[in-house]
Amino acid sequence: MAAVVVCALTVTALAWLMDETYGNRSDAADTDGFFDRIGSVVTIERQSEGSARAGEDVGNGVVSAMEAAPEAEQVRTADQIEAATKMANAFLNLDHDEIEANIEAVKALATGPFLKQYTAAAADLAKLVRRAEATQTGEVEWAGLVAGDEDSATVVIATNGTVANKETDFEPVARTYRLQLEVALVDGQWLTRDLQYVR
Known part of the structure; x- marks a missing residue:
């Protein structure tokens, strides 16, 4: 029973965190439900070469271009x-x-x-x-x-x-x-x- 309660609290906390992190962004998907937001996060598609994101602010970090190997x-x-x-x-x-x-x-x-x-x-x-x-x-x-x-x-x-x-x-x-x-x-x-x- 304790494990069920812990799991429920974890899911609730993750839902709140996802909503806080992605729900208020101007570029977030316009969806109604929590599961739709999760889908938009885990199905991020690779950007085309013409839209490199080096230097872009992505929340808690910045995308950095890597040096090519020798x-x-x-x-x-x-x-x-x-x-x-x-x-x-x-x-x-x-x-x-x-x-x-x-x-x-x-x-x-x-x-x-x-x-x-x-x-x-x-x-x-x-x-x-x-x-x-x-x-x-x-x-x-x-x-x-x-x-x-x-x-x-x-x-x-x-x-x-x-x-x-x-x-x-x-x-x-x-x-x-x-x-x-x-x-x-x-x-x-x-x-x-x-x-x-x-x-």
Whole structure:
């Protein structure tokens, strides 16, 4: 019972705070209800480039333009994301008629622990794909750098694709995956040293 009272008081306090903060602004949405105001706050859309808000007073803070990263860092980040994207494409695109080539493509982009694990599992993977007469496709929808430095990076990737095999009567079935990859700089090339499925 005490928890219900606390929750009710919290909701009331938040409602009052939202009304005080946004209800009297001249640019606030012209709405009648509290939930409409919440909607207008949580669905703020990105402004077009022509309406940059740098320096604008936004209540308790000021929007500040960020300095662009140094060019070398931008190039390195792009290389890290590109390497992770190539690995995701190689890892997810499999064809039972070309499975050996598919496996070699992955191994060429791998290093360290991931290369060892994948190599150890490659023979079983090939057997499984051939037995099921499987074909899997995957395409990277987006990729983002989680963290990176001069010799390593973590990249998260979201993919869409299909899988078709005996169990699906060779009809493509949609598959979506999110992957987290760690890439490392080895002899001037960014290679994947870890790959995990993430939720």
